[in-house]
Amino acid sequence: MSVKVNEKYLEGFVSQEEIKKIAPIAKEAFSLVKNHNGAGSSMLGWLTLPEDYNRDEFYRIKKAAEKIRKTCDVFLVIGIGGSYLGARAAIEFLKSPIYNSIRGNDPEVYFVGNSISPSSISDILKVCDGKDICINAISKSGTTTEPAVAFRIFREYLEKKYGEEKARERIYVTTDRAKGKLKEFSTKKGYETFVVPDDIGGRYSVLSAVGLLPIAVAGCDIDELLRGALDAKNEYSDFSMDNACVKYAALRNILYGSGKSIEILASYEPALQMLSEWWKQLFGESEGKDKKSLFPASVMFSTDLHSLGQYIQDGTRNIFETVIDIKKSKDNVTVPYDQFDVDGLNFLSGNDFNDINHKAMLATLIAHNDGGVPNIVLELEDRSEYSLGYLFYFFELSCAISGYILGVNPFNQPGVEAYKKNMFALLGKPGYEEHKKELETRIK
Amino acid sequence: MSVKVNEKYLEGFVSQEEIKKIAPIAKEAFSLVKNHNGAGSSMLGWLTLPEDYNRDEFYRIKKAAEKIRKTCDVFLVIGIGGSYLGARAAIEFLKSPIYNSIRGNDPEVYFVGNSISPSSISDILKVCDGKDICINAISKSGTTTEPAVAFRIFREYLEKKYGEEKARERIYVTTDRAKGKLKEFSTKKGYETFVVPDDIGGRYSVLSAVGLLPIAVAGCDIDELLRGALDAKNEYSDFSMDNACVKYAALRNILYGSGKSIEILASYEPALQMLSEWWKQLFGESEGKDKKSLFPASVMFSTDLHSLGQYIQDGTRNIFETVIDIKKSKDNVTVPYDQFDVDGLNFLSGNDFNDINHKAMLATLIAHNDGGVPNIVLELEDRSEYSLGYLFYFFELSCAISGYILGVNPFNQPGVEAYKKNMFALLGKPGYEEHKKELETRIK
Numbered sequence: 039m040s041v042k043v044n045e046k047y048l049e050g051f052v053s054q055e056e057i058k059k060i061a062p063i064a065k066e067a068f069s070l071v072k073n074h075n076g077a078g079s080s081m082l083g084w085l086t087l088p089e090d091y092n093r094d095e096f097y098r099i100k101k102a103a104e105k106i107r108k109t110c111d112v113f114l115v116i117g118i119g120g121s122y123l124g125a126r127a128a129i130e131f132l133k134s135p136i137y138n139s140i141r142g143n144d145p146e147v148y149f150v151g152n153s154i155s156p157s158s159i160s161d162i163l164k165v166c167d168g169k170d171i172c173i174n175a176i177s178k179s180g181t182t183t184e185p186a187v188a189f190r191i192f193r194e195y196l197e198k199k200y201g202e203e204k205a206r207e208r209i210y211v212t213t214d215r216a217k218g219k220l221k222e223f224s225t226k227k228g229y230e231t232f233v234v235p236d237d238i239g240g241r242y243s244v245l246s247a248v249g250l251l252p253i254a255v256a257g258c259d260i261d262e263l264l265r266g267a268l269d270a271k272n273e274y275s276d277f278s279m280d281n282a283c284v285k286y287a288a289l290r291n292i293l294y295g296s297g298k299s300i301e302i303l304a305s306y307e308p309a310l311q312m313l314s315e316w317w318k319q320l321f322g323e324s325e326g327k328d329k330k331s332l333f334p335a336s337v338m339f340s341t342d343l344h345s346l347g348q349y350i351q352d353g354t355r356n357i358f359e360t361v362i363d364i365k366k367s368k369d370n371v372t373v374p375y376d377q378f379d380v381d382g383l384n385f386l387s388g389n390d391f392n393d394i395n396h397k398a399m400l401a402t403l404i405a406h407n408d409g410g411v412p413n414i415v416l417e418l419e420d421r422s423e424y425s426l427g428y429l430f431y432f433f434e435l436s437c438a439i440s441g442y443i444l445g446v447n448p449f450n451q452p453g454v455e456a457y458k459k460n461m462f463a464l465l466g467k468p469g470y471e472e473h474k475k476e477l478e479t480r481i482k
Numbered sequence: 483m484s485v486k487v488n489e490k491y492l493e494g495f496v497s498q499e500e501i502k503k504i505a506p507i508a509k510e511a512f513s514l515v516k517n518h519n520g521a522g523s524s525m526l527g528w529l530t531l532p533e534d535y536n537r538d539e540f541y542r543i544k545k546a547a548e549k550i551r552k553t554c555d556v557f558l559v560i561g562i563g564g565s566y567l568g569a570r571a572a573i574e575f576l577k578s579p580i581y582n583s584i585r586g587n588d589p590e591v592y593f594v595g596n597s598i599s600p601s602s603i604s605d606i607l608k609v610c611d612g613k614d615i616c617i618n619a620i621s622k623s624g625t626t627t628e629p630a631v632a633f634r635i636f637r638e639y640l641e642k643k644y645g646e647e648k649a650r651e652r653i654y655v656t657t658d659r660a661k662g663k664l665k666e667f668s669t670k671k672g673y674e675t676f677v678v679p680d681d682i683g684g685r686y687s688v689l690s691a692v693g694l695l696p697i698a699v700a701g702c703d704i705d706e707l708l709r710g711a712l713d714a715k716n717e718y719s720d721f722s723m724d725n726a727c728v729k730y731a732a733l734r735n736i737l738y739g740s741g742k743s744i745e746i747l748a749s750y751e752p753a754l755q756m757l758s759e760w761w762k763q764l765f766g767e768s769e770g771k772d773k774k775s776l777f778p779a780s781v782m783f784s785t786d787l788h789s790l791g792q793y794i795q796d797g798t799r800n801i802f803e804t805v806i807d808i809k810k811s812k813d814n815v816t817v818p819y820d821q822f823d824v825d826g827l828n829f830l831s832g833n834d835f836n837d838i839n840h841k842a843m844l845a846t847l848i849a850h851n852d853g854g855v856p857n858i859v860l861e862l863e864d865r866s867e868y869s870l871g872y873l874f875y876f877f878e879l880s881c882a883i884s885g886y887i888l889g890v891n892p893f894n895q896p897g898v899e900a901y902k903k904n905m906f907a908l909l910g911k912p913g914y915e916e917h918k919k920e921l922e923t924r925i926k
Contacts, residue, residue: 119788140608152785155751156835160813164584186825190818223824307599319789326793335779341596344563345763349770351897369604374634380667381630391600401904453795460845
């Protein structure tokens with residue numbers, strides 16, 4: 039029922055000697071996490087979250103989700119980065135990448151405020167037309183440009199549509215526990231609020247209110263999600279080179295050390311597309327610093343076997359793959375018999391798609407191994423809430439360990455400030471006058 | 483109105499000397515394309531397609547699209563790789579990434595048969611429930627597993643729903659002009675067919691019937707698309723280092739030669755997400771061979787500035803970016819004034835999102851330059867059909883030139899066969915008995 043690391047397709051690529059050599063480094067990294075004495079250790083709240091989360095808030099999240107499900111057709115989640123990737127990944131994983139088209143009686147869920155594209159805003163306004171809306175604005179500070187301007191637009195939209203009094207019942211804010219103008223404003227307005235914990239960064243926040251409210255609104259079982267995470271926490275709590283989190287962290291660092299520069303997360307279910315995006319943020323932002331780290335990329339097979347597959351098989355040999363192998367499919371579909379056998383595939387008639395998909399995976403693992411590409415396989419039982427909670431925790435802990443093995447602070451993101459500072463200057467934010475002048479000379 | 487290559491953000495990364503040095507190689511590569519004497523030159527049909535396409539077929543495509551738009555609620559496009567990426571990229575670029583949610587009176591369009599996931603099939607069957615359906619099966623050979631099994635399922639579905647006679651009116655097949663069992667079968671059944679040209683590979687086929695029928699069904703103007711491509715063909719027909727296609731091809735090869743291993747295609751409109759996937763297939767499959775080539779990746783800004791942005795700013799310095807800069811947005815949205823100024827962004831009140839988005843781009847270009855990342859900027863007027871046709875042609879020609887500069891055949895994909903062969907063996911296809919035994923020993 040847990041996440042297993044299958045090393046079979048690393049044979050010939052990773053030696054026992056390399057594993058032995060990294061073991062003490064991995065042990066030290068694990069200890070930095072567990073003992074809260076590594077860089078960024080004030081941001082380790084996610085480590086024990088599955089057992090010490092706030093029960094009262096959890097109850098309020100479920101109540102709010104119930105109410106939202108009853109009172110709206112469209113639920114808008116306003117957030118960027120870690121404030122939306124986790125929830126979107128979860129809903130697509132648990133339900134479908136086309137959830138909004140097949141949702142039945144569940145509300146439509148859209149994610150806005152994660153870009154500055156006017157078309158994105160405009161498209162969502164079209165979706166909202168004539169429908170009942172609730173919104174969840176998610177921002178620790180309340181001042182991040184993308185979600186902040188989207189919140190202005192949709193708050194105004196709701197207040198025009200329902201009046202200020204009734205709009206208040208439809209606006210939920212997930213923000214700092216006590217500080218900040220968004221919290222202050224929400225209190226004044228009377229919005230129900232939830233907490234972005236102080237000790238959990240955006241990319242580690244999916245199992246907090248940040249992710250849980252939208253996930254619950256889509257009709258997913260958040261108790262099961264946390265139960266999976268808790269079992270993961272318990273399974274992975276002690277150091278050993280057989281601890282799956284340690285193993286994954288160690289293997290990817292060994293491959294990085296032996297010259298690989300790109301890790302490609304591969305899966306065979308389109309429902310995992312956004313989970314791959316969540317994973318890319320988790321690892322890219324945690325490790326991509328100090329001029330080092332693996333570049334995290336993703337592919338969806340078998341479709342991308344007819345795209346990046348060529349590169350993976352035959353291009354520059356600087357890659358390895360991490361494959362998520364989901365054992366049981368949510369759906370059963372079999373290949374029909376065709377009396378004309380137009381495609382010559384009657385030998386597949388009656389075969390289950392899940393079985394064919396699994397054989398496509400084995401076929402690809404062997405082909406890519408033969409092409410010189412190491413493959414780590416992560417085995418997961420199914421697409422249930424329990425399994426997803428397990429997987430989220432598995433990746434979070436693996437990432438923290440991996441970052442410490444690499445020698446970086448896995449909990450900061452200093453590089454995100456550079457564009458923000460330039461953007462404020464170019465936009466004429468008060469206080470940035472000097473920097474503005476300098477930049478305007480450069481872009482001339 | 484055309485595609486312009488802006489080199490400003492390459493200053494300090496690419497020297498005039500390097501450009502001089504690559505010029506004769508680029509000239510030779512260009513000549514191989516134009517004179518049809520490079521590797522794979524039998525697959526150059528796309529080069530003159532915008533002027534010598536079959537007018538009768540083009541007329542039939544428009545007629546068929548009109549009929550489909552009148553007779554169905556849901557249009558299913560069955561194809562994998564080049565048989566779906568172009569059309570999907572075009573519809574999202576021209577309409578919206580959430581086209582199906584805001585399509586008005588246009589039919590819903592879904593792409594199936596590009597994976598072996600049973601859930602994908604099952605989800606689409608749910609979408610179809612109670613609605614009128616038309617399908618377009620796209621496959622040169624008719625024997626590619628993923629679309630073939632999906633075609634079995636949806637053909638059977640239509641025949642059950644409408645009867646064989648009436649189903650025939652709802653099935654459109656895009657396949658080989660004359661050869662193959664799918665063509666033969668379609669003729670026998672009386673399906674209307676369109677042609678996958680003999681001299682155009684999947685990833686170069688978007689402006690043939692492969693892409694045009696689905697694009698037209700979504701209500702896009704395919705005359706304008708071809709007009710843009712024709713103008714591009716004329717603009718880029720002669721060699722010069724100022725020819726934008728030559729320039730882009732040369733610059734990316736210079737960066738590759740100077741040690742960059744990843745090219746990240748960046749854009750600021752979520753509508754370009756699938757265009758990036760199309761681009762990844764085009765370049766990844768054309769160049770990813772003989773153990774070389776840039777790895778093509780993509781990001782969507784500003785959302786991914788809060789994800790891979792950290793890596794791009796501060797991680798391993800083995801990357802460069804190619805940014806698509808769309809000058810005019812499709813939509814106008816301005817930032818509302820907020821009397822509470824909760825987010826401190828009142829200095830933006832009344833500002834146009836497109837202007838803010840553009841400043842975010844400039845801010846990021848400078849920040850990434852400062853972080854040591856070269857940026858190629860591709861400027862495009864707008865998200866019109868004309869501009870998209872231009873851009874498709876620009877990338878196709880650039881890719882062919884780039885592949886020849888790199889020294890590979892940009893028109894084959896030998897690496898795609900490896901997984902297919904293994905898959906057929908594991909699935910027990912007659913004739914693969916020996917290979918099956920061998921593989922089964924390996925996976926034990």
